[in-house]
Amino acid sequence: MLNSRLKALPDYPFPRMRALLSDIAPGDPSGLNMSVGEPQHAVPDFVADILDRERAAYHKYPPVAGTEDWQEAVAGWLERRFSIAPGHLGGDHLVPLSGSREGLFSIGFVTIDRRKDGQVPLVLMPNPFYQPYAGAAIGANAEPYYVNAEADNGFLPDYESLPEQVLRRTALCFICNPANPQGSLASLDYLKKAIRLARKYDFVVVGDECYSEIYDAEVPAGILQACMELVAEGEGDKDNPFHNVVCFNSLSKRSNLAGLRSAFMAGDPVIAGEFRRLRNYGGSPLPLPVYAASAAAWRDEKHVIENRTLYRRKFDLAEKYLAGRFDFSRPAGGFCLWLNVGDGEQATRRLWQEAGIRVLPGAYLARPGQNGVNPGSGYIRLVLVHGEDLLEPALAKIATIL
Numbered sequence: 001m002l003n004s005r006l007k008a009l010p011d012y013p014f015p016r017m018r019a020l021l022s023d024i025a026p027g028d029p030s031g032l033n034m035s036v037g038e039p040q041h042a043v044p045d046f047v048a049d050i051l052d053r054e055r056a057a058y059h060k061y062p063p064v065a066g067t068e069d070w071q072e073a074v075a076g077w078l079e080r081r082f083s084i085a086p087g088h089l090g091g092d093h094l095v096p097l098s099g100s101r102e103g104l105f106s107i108g109f110v111t112i113d114r115r116k117d118g119q120v121p122l123v124l125m126p127n128p129f130y131q132p133y134a135g136a137a138i139g140a141n142a143e144p145y146y147v148n149a150e151a152d153n154g155f156l157p158d159y160e161s162l163p164e165q166v167l168r169r170t171a172l173c174f175i176c177n178p179a180n181p182q183g184s185l186a187s188l189d190y191l192k193k194a195i196r197l198a199r200k201y202d203f204v205v206v207g208d209e210c211y212s213e214i215y216d217a218e219v220p221a222g223i224l225q226a227c228m229e230l231v232a233e234g235e236g237d238k239d240n241p242f243h244n245v246v247c248f249n250s251l252s253k254r255s256n257l258a259g260l261r262s263a264f265m266a267g268d269p270v271i272a273g274e275f276r277r278l279r280n281y282g283g284s285p286l287p288l289p290v291y292a293a294s295a296a297a298w299r300d301e302k303h304v305i306e307n308r309t310l311y312r313r314k315f316d317l318a319e320k321y322l323a324g325r326f327d328f329s330r331p332a333g334g335f336c337l338w339l340n341v342g343d344g345e346q347a348t349r350r351l352w353q354e355a356g357i358r359v360l361p362g363a364y365l366a367r368p369g370q371n372g373v374n375p376g377s378g379y380i381r382l383v384l385v386h387g388e389d390l391l392e393p394a395l396a397k398i399a400t401i402l
Contacts, residue, residue, distance in 0.1 A: 008138045012131055013364035020345060020361065024353045031356020032394045034382040037180075037336065039256040041310055041385075044303040047257065050293040057288035064285045065276055066096040066264075073295035074264050081212075082225035088241060089224075092269040095276055096291070098284045100210050100250040100263040101132050103275075104174075106283075107246070107265070108136030110274045111204040112171045121171035126157040128181060128365035128376045130208065133174045142171060148369040151327065155182035155338075160193055170203040178211045178220050178333025181365060181381040185218060185332045191226035196235070198244045204271065207247035210263075211334040213254040213304050214311050220333050223247050224267060242267040253335070254304055255297045262286060262294040311335055314384040314391055321395040326402070335384045338362070341402055344380045351380075355397045 017035060065071075068091070075089040097103040112121050123137035127146035137144040145166065147157035159173060175194060177186040191207070198205040207223030227245050230236045237243050246267030252258040265275060279285070286294065297303075315330050318337055322328040326339035341347040344361035351357040362379030369375060382398070384391060 005138055005141070010131060010134050010367060011364075013360055016364050017348065017358070017360055020348060021352045021358070024349060026352055026356035027354040028356035031352075031358070032386060032390055033358045034384075034386070034394065035358040035360040037253075037383045037385060038258055039253060039385055040387065041256045041307055043256055044297060044300065046296055046300070047255075047260070047293045050296055051289045054289035054292045057292075060288055062285040062288050062291065064096070064279050064283060065091060066094060066286070067288065067291045067295070070096065070286075070291040070295045073298040074266070077298040078222075078224065078266060082222040082228075084224060084228055088228070089266065093242065093266050093272055095265040095272050095279065096286050097248075097250075097263040097265060098286060099252065099258075099261040100208070100248045102284070103248055103263060103265045104130065104206070104208060105132040105135045105139065106278065107204075107206060107275070108140035108142065108172060110271060110278055112137070112140035112142045114141065116171050116203075117165075117168040119169050122166060122169045124157070124159055124162070124166075124170055124173040126174065126176055126179065127367060127369050128362065129174070129367075130176060130180060131365075134367075136172065144367075145170070146367050146369050148371070148373070148375045149179065149182065149184075150375050155179055155184040156186055156190060159197060167197065167201045167203075170201060173198060173203055173205045174208060175205065175223065176208045176211075177223070178215065178331075180211060180334055181336040181362070181379075182338045183329070183331030183334045183336060185215075185220050188221045188226050188229060191221060191223050192230055195223070195226055195230060195245055199236075202244070204244050204246065204268075207245070209247050210250045211253055212249060214308060214335055215333040216312060216315055216330060218332055227267075240268065240270075242269075244268060244271075246271055251294060251297050254307070256307060257297065260290060260293070262290055262297075311384065313388060317388060317392050317395055318384060321392075321399040325399065337382050337384065339380050339382070340378050341380055342378055344377060347380050347402055351398060351401060354401050355394075357394055357397060359398075 071091040121142040122145040125133040126149040134144045250263035359380045359382040362376030366376035
């Protein structure tokens with residue numbers, strides 16, 4: 001007998017895309033897959049060196065809480081990056097993860113109780129959204145509540161405007177910053193308002209910050225940074241400034257290490273403690289060599305700066321071919337383009353048929369919102385992960401074909 005709740009999970013976007021294109025031969029068999037956000041830049045050399053040097057440690061069971069070296073490296077990076085004074089983050093605030101997707105899905109089991117305000121709990125999420133957000137809700141017997149993130153609200157969900165009866169039922173709330181796929185940035189003021197709302201209505205707010213190190217001009221703010229600002233302004237608990245707040249980050253995008261499966265959750269030590277306890281039963285701790293390589297990656301910024309420079313050059317290319325068309329906006333963060341082409345499915349089929357270019361229909365990343373409208377239906381998402389030699393001709397073809 002299968003768990004009937006699984007039927008409520010949204011269909012994952014990529015199988016839907018493959019089905020959409022299954023009856024079409026690609027116009028160019030050597031075309032480009034611009035649908036999957038898999039970084040293509042070089043892996044830092046020192047990572048392979050460390051994995052090889054520490055290979056003897058693969059015979060040991062690794063600690064669920066991470067090594068002391070890993071904890072110090074992650075806490076140190078968070079302090080430097082988000083202006084958090086030393087001493088506010090330690091091992092009790094951290095959870096190592098086998099990729100952020102694992103944690104973003106599992107956080108629901110930690111933070112969602114059976115009932116909230118006497119009803120089935122709600123999980124707030126931006127719409128479009130990263131699919132594990134919905135999985136976190138449904139897997140923990142809650143209901144996803146999709147809040148449209150569209151051009152008229154800066155592509156950031158307006159959680160403050162939600163009815164009080166919705167907020168009373170809310171157990172968990174996701175903020176993706178920088179936003180995927182739109183590339184918009186949440187300000188510190190926006191993040192502080194979300195934290196106040198979470199504490200007023202006693203729900204947990206999650207900052208998904210996996211794209212935080214890929215940005216153009218403005219440095220993205222962090223939700224833990226917003227917590228510290230609130231304390232400085234006389235709000236919040238000085239003993240636990242991260243009350244009801246956690247963030248997720250990863251080496252996948254920052255360091256081009258998607259296959260290393262190395263990420264973390266940080267924030268409220270009460271939530272982190274329960275999360276570690278859960279992972280004792282069903283988590284997959286990082287192997288000791290991976291902890292060592294990850295610690296070195298979090299301590300090194302040189303490769304991150306070089307990585308960011310490469311993405312900015314790709315933003316330049318995108319602007320060259322797409323400016324003034326499809327509501328193009330140079331991404332403030334992340335490496336996705338969110339193009340308004342009128343009909344995302346039709347454009348996806350046409351690009352595949354004429355050029356062998358794969359993009360993702362925006363509707364597959366979203367669901368009908370509270371107004372019944374799917375905010376992604378007119379869009380396509382494409383990713384700027386390939387080298388400029390491949391990317392430039394593909395962008396030129398997209399501009400011509402559409």
